[in-house]
Amino acid sequence: MTELGLQIWSLWQRELKRFARQRSRLIGALLQPVVFWLLLGAGLGGAFRPTGAAARMTYMEYFYPGVIVLVLLFTAIFSTISTIEDRREGFLQGVVVAPISPAVIVLGQALGSTTLALCEGSVFLALAPAAGISLTPAGILATTATMTLIAFALTGLGLALAWRMESTQGFHAIMNLILIPIWLLSGAFFPSVGVPGWLRAVMSVNPLTYAMELLRKSLYLQSLHLDVGSGQTGLAIGVTVAFSLLTVTLAISVARRGLPAS
Amino acid sequence: MSEASLPHLSAVVVAERANATDAIVAHDLRFSYGAHEVLRGVSFSISKGEIFCFLGPNGSGKTTLFKLLSTLATPPRGTLSVLGQDLREASRGLRRSLGVVFQKPAIDTKLTVLENLRCHGYLYGLHGLRLQERAQAMVELLDLRQYATARVHTLSGGFQRRVELAKALLHEPEILVLDEPSSGLDPGARRDFFNYLLKLRASRGVTVVLTTHHMDEAERCDRVAVLHHGRMVAVAPAAELKQRIGGDVVVVRGAHPEMLWQRLKQRLACPVALIDGTLRLEAPRGYLLVAQIVEAFGEEIESVSFGKPTLEDVFVQLTGQRFFGAGAETDQP
Numbered sequence: 288m289t290e291l292g293l294q295i296w297s298l299w300q301r302e303l304k305r306f307a308r309q310r311s312r313l314i315g316a317l318l319q320p321v322v323f324w325l326l327l328g329a330g331l332g333g334a335f336r337p338t339g340a341a342a343r344m345t346y347m348e349y350f351y352p353g354v355i356v357l358v359l360l361f362t363a364i365f366s367t368i369s370t371i372e373d374r375r376e377g378f379l380q381g382v383v384v385a386p387i388s389p390a391v392i393v394l395g396q397a398l399g400s401t402t403l404a405l406c407e408g409s410v411f412l413a414l415a416p417a418a419g420i421s422l423t424p425a426g427i428l429a430t431t432a433t434m435t436l437i438a439f440a441l442t443g444l445g446l447a448l449a450w451r452m453e454s455t456q457g458f459h460a461i462m463n464l465i466l467i468p469i470w471l472l473s474g475a476f477f478p479s480v481g482v483p484g485w486l487r488a489v490m491s492v493n494p495l496t497y498a499m500e501l502l503r504k505s506l507y508l509q510s511l512h513l514d515v516g517s518g519q520t521g522l523a524i525g526v527t528v529a530f531s532l533l534t535v536t537l538a539i540s541v542a543r544r545g546l547p548a549s
Numbered sequence: 550m551s552e553a554s555l556p557h558l559s560a561v562v563v564a565e566r567a568n569a570t571d572a573i574v575a576h577d578l579r580f581s582y583g584a585h586e587v588l589r590g591v592s593f594s595i596s597k598g599e600i601f602c603f604l605g606p607n608g609s610g611k612t613t614l615f616k617l618l619s620t621l622a623t624p625p626r627g628t629l630s631v632l633g634q635d636l637r638e639a640s641r642g643l644r645r646s647l648g649v650v651f652q653k654p655a656i657d658t659k660l661t662v663l664e665n666l667r668c669h670g671y672l673y674g675l676h677g678l679r680l681q682e683r684a685q686a687m688v689e690l691l692d693l694r695q696y697a698t699a700r701v702h703t704l705s706g707g708f709q710r711r712v713e714l715a716k717a718l719l720h721e722p723e724i725l726v727l728d729e730p731s732s733g734l735d736p737g738a739r740r741d742f743f744n745y746l747l748k749l750r751a752s753r754g755v756t757v758v759l760t761t762h763h764m765d766e767a768e769r770c771d772r773v774a775v776l777h778h779g780r781m782v783a784v785a786p787a788a789e790l791k792q793r794i795g796g797d798v799v800v801v802r803g804a805h806p807e808m809l810w811q812r813l814k815q816r817l818a819c820p821v822a823l824i825d826g827t828l829r830l831e832a833p834r835g836y837l838l839v840a841q842i843v844e845a846f847g848e849e850i851e852s853v854s855f856g857k858p859t860l861e862d863v864f865v866q867l868t869g870q871r872f873f874g875a876g877a878e879t880d881q882p
Contacts, residue, residue: 290674297671301657301664308659381655381716384620385672386641546621 294387298395299402302366306403312369316361317407321414324354337478344419351418352502353475355430356495358411359404359438360470364462366400367445371455380546389542393450397442397535404438405431420506429505436527437498441466443534450541473499497526571633572597572724572756573618578627580613587613589779590627597723600750600757604767604860605776606872611760612652614776615728618758619649632723645673648722648755650713652729658702662693662712665701666719673720687715691745707738714745718755725749727759731766743769762872764860773860775867782867787860794858794866797835801828801842802851809849816845825871831858 306312328347335346373379382392412430415422422430448461470476472486473495479487490496501523573595580588587610595601603611616622617629620636620643629636634643649655656665666684670676675683688697691711696704701712710730717725725746731739743766749755759770767773767787774784783790803809810823819832832838839855864872 290676293671293676294674297668301660301668304664305657305659376658377651377653377655378657380621380651380653381649381669382672384644384647384649385669386644386674387672 291391294391295395295398298382298392299399302369302396302399303402305369306366312365313407316365316403317358317410320354320357320361321411323357324350337480347417348419349478350476351415351420352499352506353470353473355408355411355434355502356437356473356475356499357470358407359434360441360466362404362407363400363438363441363445364466366396366403366442367449368455368458370396370446371449371452371458374546375454383546389545390539393443393446393535393539393542396446397439397538400442400445401435401438404442405434408434408438415506422506423509426506426508429508430502433498433502433505433527436531437495437502440494440498440527440531440534443531443536443538446538447534447541450538451544451547453547469493469495472496475499494526494530497523498530501527569633570596572599572631573758574628574630576628578614578617578624578629580610580617580622580624580626587779588617588624591776591779591781592627593774593781593784595756595758597756598750598754599772600746600759600770601772601774602758602767602770603760603774603776604762604764604864605760606762608778609776610779611776612728615726615760618726619647619651619728620644645720646723648717648720648725650710650717650725650727650730652732654709654713656701656709656712656716658709659700661698661700662688662704662715663697665712665716669716670719675720683719683721687719690718690748691715706733707735707741710734710738710742711745714742718749721753722755724756724758727757729760729762731761731763736765739763739766764872767860775864777864777868777870783863790860790863791858794831794862796831796833798856798858798862799830799832799835799838799842800854801830802826802853803828803846803849804851805849809846812846813842817841822865822869824865824869827871829862829865831862831866 324347328345328350331350332346335349337344337349370379383389409431412422412427412434445466448465449458452458452461472490472493474490475495479490479496482490500519504520504523571594573593575594576592578588578591579586587608589610591610591614603614605611613622617624617636618631623637631643632646634640636643657668660668663684666687667680670680670684688694691714693708693711693715696708701709704712714730717727731742734742746757746759747769750757757770759766761767771786772784773787773790775782775790801809801813806823806826806828810821810828813821813828813830817830817838819830819838822829830838835855839853842853843850861872864870
């Protein structure tokens, strides 16, 4: 058991060291979402006329949790790209012939990436007052837990898509086709209230929609007295947990097939 | 042990013949990428403590063979046993007895030498004081002490290769498998690297299996297996392979090799071969031929060389092709 833990820890801390030594990555994953938040927040602020729960919000405030998820998504994407580089540069082949299971490799990568995403997300969380959100200790705790789940899920998804992928170019295509739309249609950018029926249907089968909802609830949490009983919160937690377990399991099963032949 | 007879034996017989002194026994290994067959029935056995090399040009199948030995790929046909166990199952214990050095660097160049060794050590189940001791011992063994805390990308190619070797040896494997370990190194660094392999074998009896296309490297191994288009065409100590060519080798180059070939054949008593635009003669006391050829065809000749047979000559004799130039196909599709 300790051996297994040390194996995962070994790959986890390597991800962190590499990240710390590549400053462009550190800034890239954080700065771009912040710029999006400021520009789109200011630009779309006037046009934003929501109904329902968001009725009294500014767009800056509405969009803020969406940008948190974008920070997590970008960090997950950067980590995934570094996995492809690991394979291209050769590091991964040395790991694959080691006496460890593919699950250990994927967990090490996923936990490393989740930690990084959480760090970046936490830095961005400090800007909450600027969005008009006053965080309580309970809110910070719940938000951190939610961010962890989301980061784990997104990393798992990225790894499942990238593990056997030949090139980073291929991954960019996948990113634009799958990962960014999943984010766009999660309620991060616009609420599902008032959109055409087909769009609402797509949003309701998108697991990230539920994660987004959980994050919104966490941000505004006043005390740790979670109303899990209320169907919506329970569903949001359930789907988010299931989503992260599913994607990481998927990534492990892809890794079990080994590296591509060439 | 005569490998030539192995293809006729069943896998069971091979398994029975495998004894305590065998590190690796392979029988009738085959491998294809789609319809492209890169290994066409390769059989061999390697003794413990031996330095064994697979010599072949690009496309001979040696990298594929390495992939099978390193557990990166499993053979769809044939048997491959390491230390008496079937490698197909690639159990964790068996993987622990293998040290693997890839042609492409498998170390993280953004980490320091020691960080790389520690990272790898954990994966192989080492930790704590034992890991510290092993890492330190490897740094000493490979003379990397002054670079121990340097990031790997700041080191020269030769030193990076040594870090690879340190990494592969950290967990004290019984067998070291290396794919073109000296590719990209200058001859000096190549010699140095091989000296470390000799040192290892002498100090801990490690079995070394490597692939190479460098003749000088192959010459220094205990036995050489010559690969050509996925088949093993010979296996023996380099000296023995060279002895099989009776006498000296004379190579003649000219502007019109075809014409020169015809005329040489008429003139000389010994057989003349035309291979990839050069004319080759094998004869005892070949120096006598040199004078004869230059006197008769001086005008048409660009160069004549004379020498004792090299491994390249062995390859030419076995395959009818020159070593560099035979690689029309690549190892991978």
